[in-house]
Amino acid sequence: MxxxxxxxxxxxxxxxxxxxxxxxxxxWIEVDTKGGGSRTPEFLKLNPFGxxxxxxxxxxxxxxxxxxIIRYLARDSDLAPKNAFAAAKMDAWLFWEQNSHEPYxxxxxxxxxxxxxxxxxxxxxLVRRGYVALDQLERALGQSRFLVGESFSLADxxxxxxxxxxxxxxxxxxxxxxxxxxxxxxxxxxxxxPAR
Amino acid sequence: MxxxxxxxxxxxxxxxxxxxxxxxxxxWIEVDTKGGGSRTPEFLKLNPFGxxxxxxxxxxxxxxxxxxIIRYLARDSDLAPKNAFAAAKMDAWLFWEQNSHEPYxxxxxxxxxxxxxxxxxxxxxLVRRGYVALDQLERALGQSRFLVGESFSLADxxxxxxxxxxxxxxxxxxxxxxxxxxxxxxxxxxxxxPAR
Numbered sequence: 160m161x162x163x164x165x166x167x168x169x170x171x172x173x174x175x176x177x178x179x180x181x182x183x184x185x186x187w188i189e190v191d192t193k194g195g196g197s198r199t200p201e202f203l204k205l206n207p208f209g210x211x212x213x214x215x216x217x218x219x220x221x222x223x224x225x226x227x228i229i230r231y232l233a234r235d236s237d238l239a240p241k242n243a244f245a246a247a248k249m250d251a252w253l254f255w256e257q258n259s260h261e262p263y264x265x266x267x268x269x270x271x272x273x274x275x276x277x278x279x280x281x282x283x284x285l286v287r288r289g290y291v292a293l294d295q296l297e298r299a300l301g302q303s304r305f306l307v308g309e310s311f312s313l314a315d316x317x318x319x320x321x322x323x324x325x326x327x328x329x330x331x332x333x334x335x336x337x338x339x340x341x342x343x344x345x346x347x348x349x350x351x352x353p354a355r
Numbered sequence: 356m357x358x359x360x361x362x363x364x365x366x367x368x369x370x371x372x373x374x375x376x377x378x379x380x381x382x383w384i385e386v387d388t389k390g391g392g393s394r395t396p397e398f399l400k401l402n403p404f405g406x407x408x409x410x411x412x413x414x415x416x417x418x419x420x421x422x423x424i425i426r427y428l429a430r431d432s433d434l435a436p437k438n439a440f441a442a443a444k445m446d447a448w449l450f451w452e453q454n455s456h457e458p459y460x461x462x463x464x465x466x467x468x469x470x471x472x473x474x475x476x477x478x479x480x481l482v483r484r485g486y487v488a489l490d491q492l493e494r495a496l497g498q499s500r501f502l503v504g505e506s507f508s509l510a511d512x513x514x515x516x517x518x519x520x521x522x523x524x525x526x527x528x529x530x531x532x533x534x535x536x537x538x539x540x541x542x543x544x545x546x547x548x549p550a551r
Contacts, residue, residue: 234439247424254450257450258420295403
C-alpha cells in the first residue's frame with residue numbers, strides 16, 4: 160500500500176505510526192500540501208476531496224480520513240479494544256479530536272508553521288478553544304493512564320498527533336502535567352523521538 | 356437508556372433516528388442548549404465536555420459524540436456494513452462529516468437559527484466551504500444511490516442530519532439534484548416527514 164501524506168501533518172503521521180507499530184508494509188509518498196501537491200489533477204484522481212492522508216491499496220481501492228484509515232488498518236490489533244463499549248469510547252475520542260481539538264490546536268499550529276504568523280497574531284477565540292480542549296485532555300488523563308483506560312489505543316494515536324506539537328501553535332502545557340506525562344509515555348510506546 | 360439531546364440539533368437527531376429505526380427503547384431528555392442546559396452542574400456530571408447528544412445507559416456508563424453513539428447502537432445492524440472495507444468507507448464519511456461538512460453547513464444554520472443572523476451576515480468563508488462540501492456530496496451521490504454503495508448506512512444518517520436543513524443555513528440546493536434525490540430517499544427510509 161502507498162500512503163500519500165505530508166510529513167508535517169499530524170493527521171498524516173497517524174497512519175505512519177500505526178503501520179510502523181503493526182509492522183505493516185507501505186511506501187510513503189510525500190505530498191507537499193503547502194505547494195499545492197494535494198490539488199494536482201493526478202492527486203484529485205486518487206482523492207477528489209484533495210485531502211491527505213490518502214491510502215492507495217493498489218487494487219483500485221483508496222481510503223481517506225486519517226481516523227478512518229487508522230481504524231481500518233488497526234481493526235484486529237491491540238490498538239483497538241475488542242470490547243464494543245470500549246471501542247465506542249475510543250470512537251468518541253476520535254470524533255472529538257476532529258471536532259473539538261484539531262480545529263483549534265492544529266489550526267493554530269497551521270497558522271504559525273505554515274502561514275508564518277507570530278503567536279500574538281492568532282485568533283484569540285481559536286486559542287481559547289484550544290486550551291479548553293487541552294484542559295479536557297488534562298482532566299481525562301488525570302484519571303487513567305491512556306485515553307481509554309490503561310491500554311494504549313487509537314484514541315491516543317489520534318490525540319497525540321497534534322497535542323505533542325501544541326507548542327508549535329503557541330500553546331504552553333505548563334499547567335498540563337498529566338498531558339505531558341501521557342505525551343512522553345505515548346511517544347515511548349510508539350518509539351518516537353520526543354517532539355520537544 | 357436515556358438520550359439527552361436538543362431536538363433542534365441535527366447531531367442529536369441522529370441518535371433518535373437510529374433508535375427509532377432499530378426499535379431500541381429509549382427516553383428522550385430534552386436539553387435546551389441555547390438556554391445553557393448543557394452547562395448545568397447536573398449535566399456536566401453526566402458529560403464533563405458539556406456536549407449533546409449524551410447517552411446515559413443507567414448502569415453508570417455514558418457515551419457522547421453523535422457519530423460514536425450511532426456507531427455503537429447500530430454496530431450489529433443493517434445500518435453498518437459487515438465488510439471491513441465498506442465499514443471503513445462509512446467511517447471516512449462519518450469523520451468527513453465532522454471535519455468538512457458540519458463546521459460549515461451546520462454552523463451557518465446555527466448562526467441563522469440560534470443567533471438570528473440574516474443570511475447576508477454569514478461569514479462568506481463558511482458559506483464557500485459549505486458549498487464545497489455540498490458539491491462533494493453531489494458528486495458522490497451522482498455515482499451511487501447512498502453514500503456507501505446501494506445500501507443505506509450510518510454515513511447517510513450522519514450526513515442527512517444537517518444536509519436536509521441546509522436551507523435553514525442559507526444554502527440553496529438548486530444545483531444539487533442528486534443530493535435532493537438522496538435526501539428524499541433517506542427521509543423515506545427513516546420514515547421522517549420531509550424537512551421542506
